[in-house]
Amino acid sequence: MTEHQLPRWLMTLAYSGSVVVMAAYTLWLYAMGDYRELLIPLFVTLLLLTALLMHYSQGLTPAIPRAILLASTYAVVLAAMYYQPSTPLIWLGLPVAASFLLLPLWGALFLNILCTPLWWLLPGTSDISSTFALGYLALILLSALPPWEHARRGALLRATDPNDGDCNAYHIDTLKERLHNEYQRAAMLNKRLAVLVLHLPQLDMAEEQFGQRAQLALLGTLCSEVNSRCRDHDLLGRAGNATFWLVLPDTSESGALLVRERLQRALSRCVLVETGHLDTRISVCLPCRTESFERYVKRLEARAQALVEA
Known part of the structure; x- marks a missing residue:
């Protein structure tokens, strides 16, 4: 799913941490008595647990659990802003950051541009100012800069280095x-x-x-x-x-x-x-x-x- 492969230990930490955070969020909603909002976090917790088990499986491509992690991030933020319009808009940056970490550069840009009108349909974002909209677009562009620079340096290295990137042989x-x-x-x-x-x-x-x-x-x-x-x-x-x-x-x-x-x-x-x-x-x-x-x-x-x- 991504051209730049994140270290396996880092992905293990991400899956494990997401399961713990989502389980804690589900328990917190249960303790607060918000039963209407409990279903989606509970379902996402099970999805993230499945993604963690798939991550440890040797026969599956890593793209599948990463897709589950990314979809879960979007689903939780979307549900939180739908059921709680007072949710701080800063949480919109979480799926943006996750998309650029888990997807190739152009795939992340396309997904964020495609989802931009969706956020504006939520109850809590209907009256946001143009300043915030400009800041949201700036966040997308700034998040795209590191993978773009990484891809540019990789292309420059491949153009100047005669050797293959994985072994001691010519490209x-x-x-x-x-x-x-x-x-x-x-x-x-x-x-x-x-x-x-x-x-x-x-x-x-x-x-x-x-x-x-x-x-x-x-x-x-x-x-x-x-x-x-x-x-x-x-x-x-x-x-x-x-x-x-x-x-x-x-x-x-x-x-x-x-x-x-x-x-x-x-x-x-x-x-x-x-x-x-x-x-x-x-x-x-x-x-x-x-x-x-x-x-x-x-x-x-x-x-x-x-x-x-x-």
């Missing part, structure tokens, strides 16, 4: 650029060129069952083993989520097969705590003499897709 754009250079060099100097296509079938499973830390451990182990057993001028790049290309300049088909066997033996000996032995599928792909670079890249992508479906 896909840098990888294709370096591969193009090696392809032209091999064609001009009549040199040999080979590329190994590597696929990690355990990667998606590791992220779904054990979280991002297990995924990063798999990526780090693969890159460390490959880089330690290759030459300095060999190029390892991440071509997809679980796919890598190892560019081997001045390497014949027989040499590429030897490298593949050496890497498969080395990677099969790697054992991780969560996933066990490292399972890697490796294929060799050599360019043809009359083949264009674009055609060669498509063959590499097709070879990677074949390894995924194998």
Whole structure:
């Protein structure tokens, strides 16, 4: 649901704290005798408890409990301002802040703009001044500034950093650029060129069952083993989520097969705590003499897709 992933411990704290706060709010309404307003907080408490249990589940995407948390925030604030028109308008900032924390930037902006007319239909907000309306819009824009700056810095970093953000391998754009250079060099100097296509079938499973830390451990182990057993001028790049290309300049088909066997033996000996032995599928792909670079890249992508479906 969000491009910037919040730490798991922070989300655990958010779910747990929301359950405690909502349960306390429900008990307070019960003690005050406001039985008419009790139903929605009680239902939201059960929803938040469900979201907390779903957060601990390894097989579910984190987008589902986050959506429940966000919807619960909107429902509680909406119900409080509907049943109690004297509720301070400052509470309108709570769903705004939650949306920018739990949603991508453009999704949060769209949701807040869409919900703006809804707040003005509530009994307590029918006579608010234009100053408050301007302040509410300013709050939305100010809340959008941190994620916008984060996205801008991330884009700048991706444009200037040749390495992938999760492992010690080239980014896909840098990888294709370096591969193009090696392809032209091999064609001009009549040199040999080979590329190994590597696929990690355990990667998606590791992220779904054990979280991002297990995924990063798999990526780090693969890159460390490959880089330690290759030459300095060999190029390892991440071509997809679980796919890598190892560019081997001045390497014949027989040499590429030897490298593949050496890497498969080395990677099969790697054992991780969560996933066990490292399972890697490796294929060799050599360019043809009359083949264009674009055609060669498509063959590499097709070879990677074949390894995924194998």
